[in-house]
Amino acid sequence: MPRPPRQERCELCGAQVPEEHRHLVDTEKRALACACSPCALLMARPGASHGRFRAVPDRCLADHDHRLDDGAWELLQIPVSVAFFFHNSALGRLVALYPSPAGATESEVEPSVRESVLSATRLAGELEPDVEALLVRRTGGRTECYLVPIDICYALVGRMRLLWQGFDGGAEARADLDAFFDDIRRRAGAPQGSRP
Structure with a gap:
């Protein structure tokens, strides 16, 4: 008889958390931590835990006027159609990552290319270090x-990582990626199926 799934717990106070719950970034360990609502609210205050834990916000914004074109994408040298960029405060710079069968893979991006990505979107100025990312998809x-x-x-x-098959990810991974971005568009208030 299969064992029931383990109940998630807040990694600060130990309280049980529902399946849909908030997360914190542990800036010392560079890891995500599950959090109950009270602990997430507490860690959302500036200076809480001396900055070790930062609450992950839930906002989702679209930039339809960005200037990330073919030339900028080629300079990134990312072998898949999706990447995300966040400011890593421990490193003091923008980090570029992309999904792969091995997990999150860092792309070694030249400082000038990082700057071109940041200058191509108004959202870069709103990005909260460590807890928010610029998510970019190049398709069609x-x-x-x-x-x-x-x-x-x-x-x-x-x-x-779970769905990837073969060289290009396979049909199931591509369909899941399309559904994932449909949800992002909905959360960001962009029309379904819209493209910038």
């Missing part, structure tokens, strides 16, 4: 650009 000759909670990006990485 067009690029979509969103500001999203960092935990969404790592959830995408996990989904792709």
